[in-house]
Amino acid sequence: MTTSTINHQVRLASRPVGLPTADNWELTEEPVPAPADGQLVVKVTDISLDPAMRGWMNAGKSYIPPVEIGAVMRAGAVGTVVASANPAFAVGDSVYGSFGVQEYAVTSGRGVEKIDTSVVPAATYLAALGMPGMTAYFGLLDVGRLKDGDTVLVSGAAGAVGSIVGQIAKIKGCRVIGIAGGAEKCAWLTDELGFDVAIDYKGQDVKAALRDAAPDGVDVYFDNVGGEILDIALTRLARGARIVICGAVSQYNVTEPVKGPSNYLALLVARASMTGMVVFDYADRYPEAIAQMAGWLAEGRLISREDIVEGTVADFPDVLLRLFSGANTGKLVLALR
Amino acid sequence: MTTSTINHQVRLASRPVGLPTADNWELTEEPVPAPADGQLVVKVTDISLDPAMRGWMNAGKSYIPPVEIGAVMRAGAVGTVVASANPAFAVGDSVYGSFGVQEYAVTSGRGVEKIDTSVVPAATYLAALGMPGMTAYFGLLDVGRLKDGDTVLVSGAAGAVGSIVGQIAKIKGCRVIGIAGGAEKCAWLTDELGFDVAIDYKGQDVKAALRDAAPDGVDVYFDNVGGEILDIALTRLARGARIVICGAVSQYNVTEPVKGPSNYLALLVARASMTGMVVFDYADRYPEAIAQMAGWLAEGRLISREDIVEGTVADFPDVLLRLFSGANTGKLVLALR
Numbered sequence: 001m002t003t004s005t006i007n008h009q010v011r012l013a014s015r016p017v018g019l020p021t022a023d024n025w026e027l028t029e030e031p032v033p034a035p036a037d038g039q040l041v042v043k044v045t046d047i048s049l050d051p052a053m054r055g056w057m058n059a060g061k062s063y064i065p066p067v068e069i070g071a072v073m074r075a076g077a078v079g080t081v082v083a084s085a086n087p088a089f090a091v092g093d094s095v096y097g098s099f100g101v102q103e104y105a106v107t108s109g110r111g112v113e114k115i116d117t118s119v120v121p122a123a124t125y126l127a128a129l130g131m132p133g134m135t136a137y138f139g140l141l142d143v144g145r146l147k148d149g150d151t152v153l154v155s156g157a158a159g160a161v162g163s164i165v166g167q168i169a170k171i172k173g174c175r176v177i178g179i180a181g182g183a184e185k186c187a188w189l190t191d192e193l194g195f196d197v198a199i200d201y202k203g204q205d206v207k208a209a210l211r212d213a214a215p216d217g218v219d220v221y222f223d224n225v226g227g228e229i230l231d232i233a234l235t236r237l238a239r240g241a242r243i244v245i246c247g248a249v250s251q252y253n254v255t256e257p258v259k260g261p262s263n264y265l266a267l268l269v270a271r272a273s274m275t276g277m278v279v280f281d282y283a284d285r286y287p288e289a290i291a292q293m294a295g296w297l298a299e300g301r302l303i304s305r306e307d308i309v310e311g312t313v314a315d316f317p318d319v320l321l322r323l324f325s326g327a328n329t330g331k332l333v334l335a336l337r
Numbered sequence: 338m339t340t341s342t343i344n345h346q347v348r349l350a351s352r353p354v355g356l357p358t359a360d361n362w363e364l365t366e367e368p369v370p371a372p373a374d375g376q377l378v379v380k381v382t383d384i385s386l387d388p389a390m391r392g393w394m395n396a397g398k399s400y401i402p403p404v405e406i407g408a409v410m411r412a413g414a415v416g417t418v419v420a421s422a423n424p425a426f427a428v429g430d431s432v433y434g435s436f437g438v439q440e441y442a443v444t445s446g447r448g449v450e451k452i453d454t455s456v457v458p459a460a461t462y463l464a465a466l467g468m469p470g471m472t473a474y475f476g477l478l479d480v481g482r483l484k485d486g487d488t489v490l491v492s493g494a495a496g497a498v499g500s501i502v503g504q505i506a507k508i509k510g511c512r513v514i515g516i517a518g519g520a521e522k523c524a525w526l527t528d529e530l531g532f533d534v535a536i537d538y539k540g541q542d543v544k545a546a547l548r549d550a551a552p553d554g555v556d557v558y559f560d561n562v563g564g565e566i567l568d569i570a571l572t573r574l575a576r577g578a579r580i581v582i583c584g585a586v587s588q589y590n591v592t593e594p595v596k597g598p599s600n601y602l603a604l605l606v607a608r609a610s611m612t613g614m615v616v617f618d619y620a621d622r623y624p625e626a627i628a629q630m631a632g633w634l635a636e637g638r639l640i641s642r643e644d645i646v647e648g649t650v651a652d653f654p655d656v657l658l659r660l661f662s663g664a665n666t667g668k669l670v671l672a673l674r
Contacts, residue, residue, distance in 0.1 A: 061606070062606050063605065063606045063608075226602070231597070245601070245602070245604050245605050246605075247605070248602055251602070257599045258599045258600070258601075258602065259597065259599070260568070260596065260597030260598040260599040260600070260601050261597040261598070261601060262594045262595045262596070262597040263595070263597070264582070264595075264597050264598060264601070264611070265563070265582070265585055265588070265595065265613070266613075267582050267611060267612065267613030268400065268582050268583075268584070268613030268614065268615065269398070269399050269400045269613065269615075270613065271612075271613055271614060271615060271618060272612070272613055273610050273611065273612040273613075274601070274604060274610065274611045274612075275604065275608075275609070275610040275611075276602070276603075276604030276605030276606065276607065276608055276609055276610075277605065277608060278605065278606075278608060281608060
C-alpha cells in the first residue's frame with residue numbers, strides 16, 4: 001500500500017422500494033489514508049453477502065441502525081492487515097470485521113477478530129465459523145431448544161444458515177427436513193449434507209410433501225423465509241413445537257405489506273412458540289460455538305460451503321441479487337480479485 | 338325431579354359460516370332418565386358462554402374435538418345434584434362440569450368438581466375460579482413469565498379472561514394497560530379494577546394511545562383478540578417481550594382467511610416470543626390457582642364480575658352473540674330461571 005492507493009467503495013445512494021436496483025448504489029473512490037494512532041488498515045479479500053443486508057437498507061427502527069444514505073454499505077468481511085498503528089494487530093494478520101463493501105477498511109480494531117486461515121479458508125469465517133454458523137448454532141440449540149429425537153424443519157435449507165442448521169441437527173441425532181428451491185439444491189442436502197428429506201418448493205407441493213415427511217409433526221421449525229412456507233409449517237406443528245424466526249427472505253423485497261402468518265392460531269392448538277432471534281445477542285458465546293463448529297469441520301461432520309463469486313466491489317449490486325433469486329447454494333461471498 | 342321431568346337442550350344443527358345464526362341450532366327436549374349405577378343427574382343453574390365455543394362449532398382438528406352435528410352444545414356450567422347413584426356425590430351438592438347447554442345433565446361424575454358456594458356465588462366458578470381465571474393465571478404467570486416491573490398489555494380487557502389478567506398483573510405490582518371497546522368498559526377497568534391505562538379501541542387511535550401509555554414498550558402482551566390489535570401490539574414490544582396467544586375473538590367469525598400478524602418480524606427485532614396456550618394443560622395445578630385466587634377474592638384484591646343474563650336454554654343462541662358484538666362486561670353467564 002502506498003499513499004496513492006485508491007479505495008473503491010460501494011455506498012448506499014437511495015433506499016430501495018422492492019428489489020434493489022443500480023440507482024440505489026453509488027460507486028466511489030478515495031485514497032487510503034495512513035492509519036492514525038491506534039488504527040489499522042485492512043485490505044478486504046472476501047465480502048459476505050447476506051439477506052439481512054436488504055433490511056439494513058431500509059429506514060426505520062430495527063435490531064441495528066439502518067445504513068445511512070451516502071455511507072459505505074455495511075458488510076462483514078475478511079481481509080489482511082496492510083498497515084497498523086495498533087499494537088494488537090500486525091501487518092499480515094488475517095482478520096474478520098464489519099469492513100463494508102470496499103477494498104480497504106480503516107478501523108480502530110474494535111470488533112475486529114484475528115482469524116486462523118491455516119486450518120480453513122478465510123471465507124469459512126464468513127460461513128460456518130462466521131455469522132451464519134453462529135446464527136444456526138444458537139438459533140437451533142438455544143432459541144429452538146433442540147431435544148433428542150426432535151424432527152427439525154428448516155427453510156432456506158441450501159442457504160448459508162439453513163445448511164448449517166440442518167447439519168447441526170443431524171449431528172445431534174435428529175430427523176431433518178429441508179426446504180429449498182430446485183432439484184440440484186435438494187440433492188445436495190440429502191446426498192452431501194445428510195438431510196433425511198429435502199422438499200423442492202419450486203417443484204413439489206410443499207404441504208403434501210411435508211405431511212409425508214413429518215407424519216407426527218415438526219418439533220422445531222427454523223424459518224429463514226416467512227411467507228407461504230411459514231404458513232404451511234404452522235399446519236404441521238407437533239405439540240410444544242418451537243419456531244425460530246431467523247429471517248423472512250421471501251418478504252424482504254415485497255412492496256405490499258408483509259404477509260403475516262394466517263395460520264398463527266396453530267400456535268395455540270399446538271401450544272407452540274414462535275421466537276425471534278438476533279445473533280449479536282450471543283457474541284460472548286461465539287468462542288464456544290466456533291470451537292465446537294471447528295471441531296466438527298475438522299472431523300468432516302460439518303460441511304461449510306461457500307458460493308464464491310470473484311470480482312470487484314462494483315459487482316456487489318448484481319451479486320447481492322442472487323440471494324433473492326435463490327441463485328446461490330451455501331454462503332454467498334464476493335471475493336475481490 | 339320426577340321421571341316425567343323434561344330436559345330442554347340446545348344442539349348443534351349445522352356448522353356456521355361467519356356468525357352463528359338460528360339455523361345452526363336445534364332446540365330439543367327429552368325426559369330426564371333416572372341415573373344408572375355410578376351416574377348422577379345435575380340440574381344446571383348457570384351456563385358459561387365463551388368465545389372459544391365458536392371454534393368448537395367448526396369441523397376439523399383443534400385442541401379439542403369439534404361438537405358433533407346433532408350433539409348437545411358443549412358448555413361449562415354449574416348446577417345442583419338432583420339425583421345420584423354415585424357415592425361421591427349427594428343430592429344437593431353444588432357442582433361444576435362440562436354439562437352442556439341443557440337443563441339437566443346425566444354424567445358419570447368424571448370431570449365433575451364439587452364447589453363451595455358458601456363463600457362465592459356459583460357463577461364465580463365460571464369466572465375467576467373457573468376456566469377464565471385459570472386461563473388468566475397460568476397464561477400470565479407461566480406462559481407470559483411475568484416479572485417484577487413488567488409493563489403488561491391485555492386486549493379483550495373487560496372480558497372474562499382479560500379482566501382477571503390485568504388484576505393479577507396489578508397484584509404482582511406491574512403496570513397494566515387494557516384495551517376494551519367503549520368508554521364505559523374503559524372506566525370500569527381503571528376505576529374499579531385498578532388498571533393504569535385503558536384504551537378504547539372504538540373511540541381512540543390505539544397505536545398512538547399505546548405509544549403514550551407504554552413509551553418503553555410492552556413486556557407481556559396477553560392477546561385475546563388477534564387481528565389489527567395484535568399487529569399494533571407487535572409494534573410496541575420491549576426487548577424480550579412475551580406474547581401469550583390465548584384467543585382471537587376478532588377472527589372467529591370471519592369468512593375470509595384469518596388475518597395473520599403482518600408485523601410478526603417485530604418478534605425478531607425485539608427478540609420476542611409468541612406462544613399459544615390451552616388452559617387444560619394446567620389441570621393438575623388448578624387447585625393451586627384456585628386457592629390463590631380465592632384468597633385474593635376474599636381479601637377484596639380481585640373482583641370477579643359475572644354478566645348474568647337470566648333466561649332459558651332457548652336464549653342461548655342470542656346470548657352467545659353478545660360475546661362477538663362486545664356487549665358483555667366480565668364473564669357472560671346464562672342463568673336458567
